Amino acid sequence: MYRTAKLLSAALLSSSVSHAAPASDLRAQIVIYGCTPAGITAAIAAKRREHDVALACRDGWIGGLSTNGLGYADAGNHHAIGGLALQFYKDVKSYYAERGITDIPAAQAHPGSPNDVPGTQWVFEPHVAEAIYQRWLDQHGIVPIYNFKLRLDQGGVVSQDGKVREMVAEDGRKITGDMFIDASYEGDLMAMAGVSFTTGREANAQYGETLNGNQPLNSVSHNFTADVDPYIVPGKPESGLLPRIEPGPAGVEGAGDKRIQAYTYRLCMTKRPDIRAPFPKPANYDPLQYELLARYYDTGWRDPFTKYDAIPNGKTDTNNFGAFSFDNIGMNYGYPTGSYAERERIVAEHRDYQQGLLWFMQNDPRVPADVRAAMAPWGLCGDEFKDNGHWPREIYMREARRMVSDFVMAEKHLRGLEPTPQSVGLGSYNMDSHNVRRYVDARGFARNEGNIEVSPGRDYEISYLSLVPRRNEARNLLVPAAISASHIAYGSIRMEPVFMILGESAGTAASLALRSNSDVQDVRYDALEPELVTAGQVLHPDSTVARYYKKIRRKLASIYAGLTD
Numbered sequence: 001m002y003r004t005a006k007l008l009s010a011a012l013l014s015s016s017v018s019h020a021a022p023a024s025d026l027r028a029q030i031v032i033y034g035c036t037p038a039g040i041t042a043a044i045a046a047k048r049r050e051h052d053v054a055l056a057c058r059d060g061w062i063g064g065l066s067t068n069g070l071g072y073a074d075a076g077n078h079h080a081i082g083g084l085a086l087q088f089y090k091d092v093k094s095y096y097a098e099r100g101i102t103d104i105p106a107a108q109a110h111p112g113s114p115n116d117v118p119g120t121q122w123v124f125e126p127h128v129a130e131a132i133y134q135r136w137l138d139q140h141g142i143v144p145i146y147n148f149k150l151r152l153d154q155g156g157v158v159s160q161d162g163k164v165r166e167m168v169a170e171d172g173r174k175i176t177g178d179m180f181i182d183a184s185y186e187g188d189l190m191a192m193a194g195v196s197f198t199t200g201r202e203a204n205a206q207y208g209e210t211l212n213g214n215q216p217l218n219s220v221s222h223n224f225t226a227d228v229d230p231y232i233v234p235g236k237p238e239s240g241l242l243p244r245i246e247p248g249p250a251g252v253e254g255a256g257d258k259r260i261q262a263y264t265y266r267l268c269m270t271k272r273p274d275i276r277a278p279f280p281k282p283a284n285y286d287p288l289q290y291e292l293l294a295r296y297y298d299t300g301w302r303d304p305f306t307k308y309d310a311i312p313n314g315k316t317d318t319n320n321f322g323a324f325s326f327d328n329i330g331m332n333y334g335y336p337t338g339s340y341a342e343r344e345r346i347v348a349e350h351r352d353y354q355q356g357l358l359w360f361m362q363n364d365p366r367v368p369a370d371v372r373a374a375m376a377p378w379g380l381c382g383d384e385f386k387d388n389g390h391w392p393r394e395i396y397m398r399e400a401r402r403m404v405s406d407f408v409m410a411e412k413h414l415r416g417l418e419p420t421p422q423s424v425g426l427g428s429y430n431m432d433s434h435n436v437r438r439y440v441d442a443r444g445f446a447r448n449e450g451n452i453e454v455s456p457g458r459d460y461e462i463s464y465l466s467l468v469p470r471r472n473e474a475r476n477l478l479v480p481a482a483i484s485a486s487h488i489a490y491g492s493i494r495m496e497p498v499f500m501i502l503g504e505s506a507g508t509a510a511s512l513a514l515r516s517n518s519d520v521q522d523v524r525y526d527a528l529e530p531e532l533v534t535a536g537q538v539l540h541p542d543s544t545v546a547r548y549y550k551k552i553r554r555k556l557a558s559i560y561a562g563l564t565d
Helices: 010-017 037-048 083-098 126-139 188-192 287-298 340-363 369-375 487-493 496-515 525-534 541-564
Strands: 026-033 053-056 157-160 163-168 174-182 231-233 236-241 308-311 315-318 379-381 423-427 431-433 437-440 446-449 452-454 460-463
Touching (some): 026 037, 083 496, 340 369
Antiparallel strands (some): 157 163, 163 174, 423 460
């Protein structure tokens, strides 16, 4: 039988939606911090099981990266995605179909391919994702609590008897509850609760991996294909290094460090004159920041436009590509554990860097004329992010803190070298790390390090145990985004569809823990698994493989029939 708790006041929730003065203290059975896709699905899973829910957003919007430019879904094997995550991509399809919008880029439409899941669409505009998530929340009577910035000190979380009891915002608002879910990308709630975490790259030796730690030998992609001098005065090391370059050396292969993969903004761009907004020029624009790129152009390198991935209505999800691009390499190390002021400084520097880079490519005479001509038609989308100068409100923070629990997802689990117990969802994407630093190699030229793009070779299970802290640290907390995983394993897990999957599983597990009056560590998997399967979750790779090859057989049969007609 469901435990009862004081229902959240609709009036209080409405005041937070309108961003009015801080509301009085709130209480819910299940408290979720972070309005990411994981937070939204966790809230819906809990509400469907008749719990009252508090969904607290750090900022003034919902949807994380899915509503802030990442509209070209990094989904891997679509057959490995189920539950609310799959429903999202079905709702994307319905949204466009209902409006008669048919210019759906074929790159991720996958019609007739083995990866096609009928009735789904995997590319979308930011405002479409936001509309779908908002409709979901409205349908379930969930009203987000906006601008709830958790205090990033010991006063941010109140714990008692090994359980989180309350979280406190910087403005003094408090939310108490019986069960807590940290769905933030940063893992702020779990860290303030005293849960163990790490940042950076573990040494390969720590978890018996091959792709973790320092990776100068394996960092082949998105690297310089020609020699580029890194010094302010070419050939003169005494003149100093150009911006954003470390002196080196390459270092020991596989050694651990605290570097994290680069952040960027996933820009929504267009060539459509009717909605095109000019790229802004940052007030502190400095062309020297991009001199290394100019020298790279001088070698004859081109192709900066490869990751302007098409989404509907003539727009893009623009991502990093190549040795010098939108990734602001090596400039984010202080973000995961930084104060809000430090994070804002880092985010502002990234925004200036990326806006300056766009201005440089369009306008600076140091850039070859053909590149400037190719860039000239591009701009931001004037119908997106209208409240933020058409710039995404949220940076693509590819990794920050990662919990360290009794079970750590590692390369060996993704590759199937060791079993993964208690699956609560599947991953399938490449083990993917962007570069973490730019340095001077032994020959005296610029080199990037940290990029890894290696398939795990299979759909893999993600363990419930990786969402659960150590018992002596928190007995009523689940962490579906900043999960317990090594750097390289997290590089595959960290995709938005997977976060939706894990969020729904976390919300379901929180419900079970409440109903059985048990710690999250004691949730019985034989009770959790059937609830997840009933909700449409895909938990084991055998079922996805069967579906995949069934698609292949159908495709081959169709081709054969065509040949014999």
